[in-house]
Amino acid sequence: MKALTSVLEAVGNTPIVHLQKVLPATGNAALFAKLEYMNPGGSIKDRMVKYLLENMDAAGVLNNRSVLVENSSGNTGAALSMAAAARGLRCIVTIPDKMSGEKIARMRAFGTEVVVAPTAVEADDPRSYYSRARDIAEQTPDSIYPDQYNNPLNAQAHYCTTGPELWEQTEGHIDVLVCGMGTGGTITGVGRYLKEKNPAIQVIGADPIGSVFHDYFHFGKMSPASVYKVEGIGEDYLVKAIDFDVIDDIVQVTDAESFETARRLVREEGIFCGGSSGSAMSAALRVAHRYPGKNIVVILPDSGNMYLSKFMDDQWMVANGFSLHEAERASVRKDAQAVTA
Ligand code: PMP
DSSP states (O other), X not given: OOOOSSGGGGOSOOOEXXXXXXOOSSSOOEEXXXXXXXXXXXXXXXXXXXXXXHHHHHHTOOOTTOEEEEEOSSHHHHHHHHHHHHHTOEEEEEEETTSXXXXXXXXXXXXXXXXXXXXXXXXXXXXXXXXXXXXXXXXXXXXXXXXXXXXXXXXXXXXXXXXXXXXXXXXXXXXXXXXXXXXXHHHHHHHHHHHHHOTTOXXXXXXXXXXXXXXXXXXXXXXXXXXXXXXXXXXXXXXXXXXXXXXXXXXXXXXXXXXXXXXXXXXXXXXXXXXXXXXXXXXXXXXXXXXXXXXXXXXXXBBGXXXXXXXXXXXXXXXXTOOOOHHHHHHHHXXXXXXXX
């Protein structure tokens, strides 16, 4: 029987899909989507958690009393929750209050204790989800705090798994990598690996308006941060895990284009991805004309499952001031008629 001994062994080896309908307005670059939502915990963060646990096991720091504590926008938390459930460990995750209810419910379903913290406070405020996780880790006996924002194993996980996998799957025919940046682990690890293979490969980050990465990269200054709706990418401070040297460009994206592009990927390609996938894909669509005849690979970090009550929902889109395409507007009208009928 070809059975795995743990669900964690199912992490990685995600497919790449050549897009057929969501295409750049000009030029003939080919767009490819790497479906990281196919990981068993539902996101790219499964890779980092699996890699961290392997390293901790090798170093002998984990035992059956260990308590995993982390701050997360929900996907690292889910990956840790899955791993903790599979290993019979206790897990505590702090999460900012702007993240979807689905993400909180998913962690709780695994048995994780979830602490919800305010979004609109500075990172060093004692109420922030970073500070809360640090405090809980300090106060909990046998705690293990991976601290993904400051842990070099985060980027290394992608250098050792996602990068080589992409290189193999594309047989080296990858010219441009586009991805979002949260901790920066993905862009740093994958970008570094690909550039070592071929220094001509361009690495492009997608940054939501309101995050500080774009202005720091282009102008060397910290612009004031503001709250935006897309989840999992962008920050209000300079995170340590990002190596800006592997990045060639950072493109700013709006919430509207992120959500519209994610919804197009779902409806036109059948690719059920999350909002930050839409951010990365809209950045790719925007720069594609620069790369005629080239292959652009876009990382789609998580699944639309986590946003059914948010941008996947037509009523939520309208209530939050986002416009819908004509076909979608018709479906909202139909829904509204059904409700009033
Ligand atoms: N998209 C989503 C939905 C995420 O949760 C994250 C992780 N915060 C990212 C993108 C960014 O990945 P990374 O932390 O590796 O930069």
